Amino acid sequence: MMKSPIPDYLRRVLEKARPFDSGEPASYIDVLAKADTSRSAVAVATVDGSVYSAGDDDVEFSIQSISKPFVYALAIQDQGLDRVLEKVGVEPSGDAFNRLSLEAGTNRPMNPMINAGAVAAHALVVSIDATMEQRVDRIVEALSRLAGRQLHVDEAVYEAELKDANRNIGIAYMLKAAGMITCDPQEAVRGYIRQCSINVNVRDLAMMAATLGNGGLHPVSGDRIMPQESVRQVLSVMTTCGMYNSSGDWIASVGIPAKSGVSGGIIGALPGQLGLAVFSPRLDERGNSVRGVAMCKQLSRDMGFHMMDMSQIAGASVRSWTATVAGGSKQPNACQEDVVVFELRGAVRFAGAERLTRAITAEMDKIRASCESSSGTGVQPHVCAVLFSFRNTYSLNDVARRLIHENIRRLANMTNVVVIDPSGVLKLPVNQALDQGLGFQQPRVFKTQAEARHYIGGIGCRVVSNEDSI
Ligand code: GLN
Numbered sequence: 001m002m003k004s005p006i007p008d009y010l011r012r013v014l015e016k017a018r019p020f021d022s023g024e025p026a027s028y029i030d031v032l033a034k035a036d037t038s039r040s041a042v043a044v045a046t047v048d049g050s051v052y053s054a055g056d057d058d059v060e061f062s063i064q065s066i067s068k069p070f071v072y073a074l075a076i077q078d079q080g081l082d083r084v085l086e087k088v089g090v091e092p093s094g095d096a097f098n099r100l101s102l103e104a105g106t107n108r109p110m111n112p113m114i115n116a117g118a119v120a121a122h123a124l125v126v127s128i129d130a131t132m133e134q135r136v137d138r139i140v141e142a143l144s145r146l147a148g149r150q151l152h153v154d155e156a157v158y159e160a161e162l163k164d165a166n167r168n169i170g171i172a173y174m175l176k177a178a179g180m181i182t183c184d185p186q187e188a189v190r191g192y193i194r195q196c197s198i199n200v201n202v203r204d205l206a207m208m209a210a211t212l213g214n215g216g217l218h219p220v221s222g223d224r225i226m227p228q229e230s231v232r233q234v235l236s237v238m239t240t241c242g243m244y245n246s247s248g249d250w251i252a253s254v255g256i257p258a259k260s261g262v263s264g265g266i267i268g269a270l271p272g273q274l275g276l277a278v279f280s281p282r283l284d285e286r287g288n289s290v291r292g293v294a295m296c297k298q299l300s301r302d303m304g305f306h307m308m309d310m311s312q313i314a315g316a317s318v319r320s321w322t323a324t325v326a327g328g329s330k331q332p333n334a335c336q337e338d339v340v341v342f343e344l345r346g347a348v349r350f351a352g353a354e355r356l357t358r359a360i361t362a363e364m365d366k367i368r369a370s371c372e373s374s375s376g377t378g379v380q381p382h383v384c385a386v387l388f389s390f391r392n393t394y395s396l397n398d399v400a401r402r403l404i405h406e407n408i409r410r411l412a413n414m415t416n417v418v419v420i421d422p423s424g425v426l427k428l429p430v431n432q433a434l435d436q437g438l439g440f441q442q443p444r445v446f447k448t449q450a451e452a453r454h455y456i457g458g459i460g461c462r463v464v465s466n467e468d469s470i
Pocket residue numbers: 064065066097098115161168193196260261262263287
């Protein structure tokens with residue numbers, strides 16, 4: 001059997017990062033300070049659920065700050081975005097992750113990726129009067145669903161961090177004084193530290209990140225884990241604040257929404273494409289894994305992952321042609337007629353739908369011109385239908401769908417419009433009311449080409465043009 005070249009490539013990325021041996025593991029949590037610094041791993045999970053990895057991909061480490069974006073998503077889910085925004089801002093702080101700071105004017109912690117905002121977000125999970133156990137249970141359960149396996153709190157890491165948690169306790173009292181949390185500050189910190197002590201490996205993290213990359217749908221189970229709107233909120237905050245005070249450098253050089261943690265992990269989530277995770281314990285002075293950053297830079301460069309690259313845009317393509325059909329047995333006038341076909345390929349957004357709009361206008365103008373020169377008014381007599389094929393359309397976003405609906409509505413007042421849409425991307429109401437003698441006002445939607453052909457030319461209808469088919 002042929003082996004995929006991707007794991008080999010990931011091994012090369014890992015080996016290239018190995019010589020980067022500056023930095024130290026986090027020193028303020030003694031279990032982390034003793035981490036084996038030779039450990040390194042990388043994993044990539046696609047939004048349709050393939051996971052590739054290399055290195056120490058089954059070694060577990062505590063999730064630490066990588067829990068923050070997921071707990072922020074839970075807070076949004078449990079309280080609604082507006083209430084979360086009253087307690088946690090979305091401005092990059094440019095400060096260290098453990099800075100005692102609040103936003104001037106609002107008194108909110110600057111963002112949910114620094115500790116102050118993360119403790120406030122933690123305290124919003126479940127409800128403001130929930131117990132620590134309830135919050136931690138909900139978080140462990142949610143992270144386990146994301147990872148696709150049961151995760152556990154590492155008690156040794158928890159105890160170690162709790163021993164020296166004065167800074168986070170200071171942050172929690174500051175939040176309490178500012179009215180940003182209502183629960184006991186010590187309890188908020190204990191819950192937050194338990195959340196940070198959940199053990200994961202890079203494959204778990206890549207899958208969790210891929211769920212963010214997949215708009216909140218789990219790549220393997222297909223379950224909706226988070227609503228699309230909270231994923232967008234989370235990814236936006238990861239983009240501007242995920243790497244603390246190196247967020248600007250990170251987004252310019254790597255270009256992937258990301259989050260790092262003091263145990264040496266980093267995740268990245270590229271919308272519509274993948275999630276990635278890296279791990280190695282030595283940290284730079286800003287608390288980001290040295291080898292991890294090197295691996296992410298390499299991956300982004302080699303694989304074209306930068307989100308500002310042009311390649312993200314031109315996903316759609318439009319083809320149009322005219323096919324000639326000969327009517328089948330049930331077609332009263334079994335002569336040859338033309339069908340104008342538009343085919344749309346790819347993941348279509350405004351730019352692709354606009355391209356289709358131009359193709360329709362140009363094609364219909366051509367037909368009208370030739371009509372006017374032959375018979376006077378109306379559509380050319382031997383164009384019996386305009387057919388839209390969405391067989392190769394992967395997805396339509398909302399604006400693309402609305403634009404195409406409007407084009408179809410306008411065309412349907414002029415001619416017979418037929419749609420082939422096997423997976424329902426267009427979401428047109430399927431053949432609700434037929435034209436009822438009012439002319440061609442309802443497009444007909446079919447799942448297969450054969451059904452569309454039979455509708456256009458009657459049972460037995462054939463495509464006789466050799467150029468392209470329907
Ligand atoms: N538990 C850690 C802390 O609060 C998390 C920080 C991090 O991973 N950057 O200090």
